[in-house]
Amino acid sequence: MDFLNTAFTFPTVIYSTLLLIVLLFWLISLAGFADPDMLDGDADIEAEGGADGGSLWQMGFGGVPLTVSISLIVALSWVVSYYAQKLFAYLLGDGVMFYLIGSAFMLGSLVVALPLAAALVRPLRGVFDSQQTSSKDALVGLECVIATGKVTTTFGQARVSHEGSEQLIEVRCDEENTFTQGDKALLIEHNATTHSYTIVTNPW
Template sequence: MDFLNTAFTFPTVVYSTLLLIVLLFWLISLAGFADPDMLDGDADIEVEGGADGGSLWQMGFGGVPLTVSISLIVALSWVVSFYAQKLFAYLLGDGVMFYLTGGAFMLGSLFVALPLAAAAVRPLRGVFDSQQTSSKDALVGLECVIATGKVTATFGQARVSHEGSEQLVEVRCDEENTFTQGDKALLIEHNTTTHSYTIVTNPW
């Protein structure tokens, strides 16, 4: 009960909520309904454009999917916040001070977790570099089923079965109105910049 009381009271409850969202995402991803690389396309564009989105890469989080980096940050922030609240709860005070001090605990936990998460990412880079290249290329040439109402040069998703599991992938097509939901297509190329596949009508 002491564990639950700490985990689900302010300020740790904020990170507990985020951690539950992260766990839900990975469960959905394991079921094949979400792609761990789903955030990387937009992030790459922001980095190339010099926007604030590149800050995570500058802090040492490059080389792994953005979802992995965020998951590590949330998980470690939760751990730091949990133990900080457990050990220093007497500092929280009452009333307005409770929320002000709790907010400081939250920010402090995040700042402590960031370098720890960056350190945890480093040994994972080589694994993800090799796995992502092989897994993405392995889907090229496979048949997929369109999951969205349309596929354009900037929008579209499809489901593809590979090694006994179904994955939801981003797909693109230069010609609009070629595909609708339920149509079958062929993955012919993987674009590493947009993390999407070019599709064409299945010739057979």
């Protein structure tokens, strides 16, 4: 009860909620209904455009899926916040000061967690680089089913079955209005820059 009381009271409850969302995402991903790389395309576009957010990810968290980096940050922030609240709860005070100091605890936990997460990411880069290259190329040539209402040069998702699991992937098509939800298509090329696949009408 003491653990639950700390985990589900402010400020740690914020990170507890985020941690539950992260765990739910990975359960959905393991079931094949979400792609761990689903956020990487937008991050790469921001980085190419020179956005500060993209530069930050490239400097500290590049080389692994963005979902992995976010998961590590949330998990470590939760750990730091939990123990900070556990050890220094007497500093929180009452009333307005409770929320002001609690917010400072929450932000401080994030500041501490960021470099720790970046340090954990570094040894994982080589593993993810090799695994992502082989797994992404393995999907080329497979049939997929369109999951969105349309597919354009910048938008579209599809489901593809591979090695007994179903994955949701980003797909692109040079000709708009060619595919609608439920149509079948053929994956012919993987674009590592946008983390998407080029699709064409299945010839058979």
